[in-house]
Amino acid sequence: MTLPILLVAAALLSLGFHFLGVYIGAKKTIWAMLVFVWAVAIGTAMNEIKPSGYKDIQKMKGQFSDTDKLIEEAMPEVSLYEMIVIKKSYYTNNPQK
Numbered sequence: 001m002t003l004p005i006l007l008v009a010a011a012l013l014s015l016g017f018h019f020l021g022v023y024i025g026a027k028k029t030i031w032a033m034l035v036f037v038w039a040v041a042i043g044t045a046m047n048e049i050k051p052s053g054y055k056d057i058q059k060m061k062g063q064f065s066d067t068d069k070l071i072e073e074a075m076p077e078v079s080l081y082e083m084i085v086i087k088k089s090y091y092t093n094n095p096q097k
Contacts, residue, residue, distance in 0.1 A: 014038075045081040053083055060086065064093040 014034050021030030057078065061071055067089045074082040 010038075010041075046079050048077050049080055049083045053078065057083075057086065060090045064090065067093060 017030050017034055018027070021027040057071055060067055062068065067086060070082070070086045070089055074086065078086070
């Protein structure tokens with residue numbers, strides 16, 4: 001799944017929860033929950049990867065030019081989202097894995 005598809009799905013779910021909150025009379029509670037969920041999701045995607053992730057990047061480095069370009073753009077601190085993009089590029093170029 002691509003990021004735009006996920007964002008559209010999340011926005012539609014948020015809108016659905018809003019209408020649920022209106023229906024049950026708990027708009028403030030629902031919106032507080034939505035803000036919290038969005039903050040956690042964005043924070044998780046922006047967190048730096050673990051040290052073992054950098055070892056994986058070193059293994060992928062030097063094999064495919066487009067993957068190397070993504071790695072260079074993401075360094076020195078690679079976020080979880082950037083790691084997902086790098087791995088997707090690597091596995092697209094290397095169908096054996």
